[in-house]
Amino acid sequence: MRRLLMHSPSAVAVLWIVGYLSLTLFPLLVLLLHPAPSGRGFWTEFSVALGFIGLAMMALQFILTARVNRIETSYGIDILLQFHRYTSLVAFFMVLVHPVILFIAQPETLQLLNFPQAPWRARMAVLGTLAFLAMVVTTIWRKPLKIPYEPWRASHTILAVVALGFGFAHALAVGNYLGLFWKAVLWGGIILISLWLIIYVRLIKPWLMTKKPYVVEEVLPQRGDVWTLALRPLGHEGFTFEPGQFAWLTLNITPLSMREHPFSMSSSADRADRIEFGIKAIGDFTKGIKDVQPGTRAYLDGPYGVFTTERYWDSAGFVLIAGGVGITPIFSILLTAAQRKDDRPFLLIYAASSWDDLTYQEELDALKEKLDLSIVYVLRKVHDDWAGDTGYVDQALLEKYIPLHRGSRHYFVCAAPVMMDAVERALFELKVPVTNVHMEHFDLA
Numbered sequence: 001m002r003r004l005l006m007h008s009p010s011a012v013a014v015l016w017i018v019g020y021l022s023l024t025l026f027p028l029l030v031l032l033l034h035p036a037p038s039g040r041g042f043w044t045e046f047s048v049a050l051g052f053i054g055l056a057m058m059a060l061q062f063i064l065t066a067r068v069n070r071i072e073t074s075y076g077i078d079i080l081l082q083f084h085r086y087t088s089l090v091a092f093f094m095v096l097v098h099p100v101i102l103f104i105a106q107p108e109t110l111q112l113l114n115f116p117q118a119p120w121r122a123r124m125a126v127l128g129t130l131a132f133l134a135m136v137v138t139t140i141w142r143k144p145l146k147i148p149y150e151p152w153r154a155s156h157t158i159l160a161v162v163a164l165g166f167g168f169a170h171a172l173a174v175g176n177y178l179g180l181f182w183k184a185v186l187w188g189g190i191i192l193i194s195l196w197l198i199i200y201v202r203l204i205k206p207w208l209m210t211k212k213p214y215v216v217e218e219v220l221p222q223r224g225d226v227w228t229l230a231l232r233p234l235g236h237e238g239f240t241f242e243p244g245q246f247a248w249l250t251l252n253i254t255p256l257s258m259r260e261h262p263f264s265m266s267s268s269a270d271r272a273d274r275i276e277f278g279i280k281a282i283g284d285f286t287k288g289i290k291d292v293q294p295g296t297r298a299y300l301d302g303p304y305g306v307f308t309t310e311r312y313w314d315s316a317g318f319v320l321i322a323g324g325v326g327i328t329p330i331f332s333i334l335l336t337a338a339q340r341k342d343d344r345p346f347l348l349i350y351a352a353s354s355w356d357d358l359t360y361q362e363e364l365d366a367l368k369e370k371l372d373l374s375i376v377y378v379l380r381k382v383h384d385d386w387a388g389d390t391g392y393v394d395q396a397l398l399e400k401y402i403p404l405h406r407g408s409r410h411y412f413v414c415a416a417p418v419m420m421d422a423v424e425r426a427l428f429e430l431k432v433p434v435t436n437v438h439m440e441h442f443d444l445a
């Protein structure tokens, strides 16, 4: 069993799912133990069960987003966040359906919606549900509502705590199932663990990070409005990572603030004494990178991510597909492979707007001397003398370059969302096994 788990990330992933389902249902099963309220109809009991499952699922969201490395390495952060989004919607649905069924089964309970007159147990349910609703709306429509990422993230945390706190307080105040002391303690324990995880991630972990600071060694311009930010560990050995992974970076300010941003390491994984990031200037934080002074303190939380060739040591070779700044984790993969004298074939398909936007282009061409590396540049804006590929990375282009024996390679894709979707569809059409395709999304929220 241990052997199986060690060699099969999917077996570990299945175990986590079983764990998730058990954790969702266990608190409900405990409630069913003696003594349950008697004489209530099926629909009332059913609605209460939905409410409790919704509450347990809300509590579990705190584990999903706590950056628990072991869970994260089984799935990858984007799949985990996707799961978080979907299960939150399921929890929200249960929390909403819970009162609706009650209103239908016992119409007199509709009076509880009269907020000023309603007892506190009902008011808390309304407040918790409104907080949950605000969370769902601001998350799904964050971009159309033009809510900047940082305020959204802070409000998301506060609303989550409010929704869970009021939800639990409502269940306690109703008291039908949590009347017994030990049941209240068990549920209280679950809620406290969830809240503790928020405190750990937002306060304790950042405080621990201050014990291992980094210092900015240099900031170098690259093609494509990308800046290399090179960090050196200060008074410790730095961290080891797998090529393709990423870390959360906090600069200058205290790490107790919430201004941390995820970036893939772009340097070789075999150089812990100098960790580099390739950062494209697109917004508030990234546009300021060019002005960061050498000597500035930096803090890293990482490494995270499963977008790494190291997990596929038995692959016959790799196809790496990058768009724009999506080259950063792939550059690290290639640098590390060269340093480790990896003799397998690498095919890089790299799309950019123009020749001048091909970040690391000189370094990539130089790597051909050290690796069995073929590079296909795909440009959208070209001069007359350009003899290479133009346009977008589509099915026809991929068919021209990827090996005929599709399943012999693992495929790593990192680009803008539109390109990722198009490439994923094209690879599927070309019969590349889905288990051989790995995607890194830079756009998490």
Ligand SMILES: Cc1cc2nc3c(=O)[nH]c(=O)nc-3n(C[C@H](O)[C@H](O)[C@H](O)COP(=O)(O)OP(=O)(O)OC[C@H]3O[C@@H](n4cnc5c(N)ncnc54)[C@H](O)[C@@H]3O)c2cc1C
Pocket (backbone or CB within 6 Å): 148, 149, 150, 246, 259, 260, 261, 262, 263, 264, 265, 277, 278, 279, 280, 281, 282, 283, 284, 285, 286, 287, 325, 328, 329, 441, 442, 443, 444, 445
């Ligand atoms: C796993 C991963 C690896 C990444 N690697 C790189 C890289 O190597 N090079 C690179 O240039 N970019 C990378 N990014 C993207 C980078 O994190 C964002 O471009 C950056 O955080 C934008 O911040 P901003 O304030 O400059 O821009 P804004 O205009 O504030 O934000 C632009 C978008 O970036 C995202 N974003 C902003 N702040 C955060 C944050 N604190 N945490 C998470 N997402 C945020 C949001 O989707 C937002 O809509 C990566 C993202 C992820 C998830």
